[in-house]
Amino acid sequence: MMRSMGVAVLRITVIDGQGGGIGKAITEKLRKNLPKETEIIALGTNALATALMLKAGANDGASGENAVVRSVAETDVIIGSLAIIVPHAMMGELTPAMAEAIAMSKAPKILLPLNRCGIDVVGVYAEPLPHLIDHILKKVKDLMEK
Template sequence: MKIAVIDAQGAGLGKTVIKKIRKEIGLNIHITALGTNPTATSNMLKAGANHGLTGENSICNFCNTNSLDSIIGPIGIICSGGIKGEITSSISQSVFNLNCTKYIIPMQKHGIYIPGTINLKIKNIIEEIVSDIKKNIEKLS
């Protein structure tokens, strides 16, 4: 199974997601870290991603030329100008156009509020994502 985790800034969320996948699923899954900047990519690689790509051109090229089972990231990845401007319109369009499951983590940031998510904890959301990935792996087996 091939997944990508995309994040910006220091990739705190991306790191957490990758660590949880590695802990719960192990090495049987190929994770590509897509960072908008070198710090984000480096932090996700340290968390256990197999390889990483940095910057708009690399992220867009990867999304446009690779087949993935899923991509995971905060809600800002589908918004032009999201994550304090680090998500360009090209990145958000490339992510949106991927033909895979998109696990979008609702954050109470970026000026976007999703009703019903205010009491959700990021930890629980990540656990639900990892659980769904496990189910998808079982289906492929």
């Protein structure tokens, strides 16, 4: 965790691509429900996704492969869909270098089990996106308490 004036500040990185709608929804929920000191970083596979997350309340953002590869090493938590650890996901926007950097990051990863990349996670039941985002918020709050 980062320190700001002696107070531990959680740095959360939200990663999304394509239209950026999932990242936007996650960022909005986090911003509304976490302490204002919480730093939310928006990483998009494209500028549109990043812009939507910034508009939703992210503190900072960047787009593209190098931004993702460099930033995931310096974060406390990574949030996104399961696709962010799958090379060539999001219609090819998620590069192998991005997927590897995210998967190899020491930060805990909170991933949405959305079946958009041909992977079914057994034992996970389909829920509406707003319910899944509520689960993300709970996991983040649990991490903050530790």
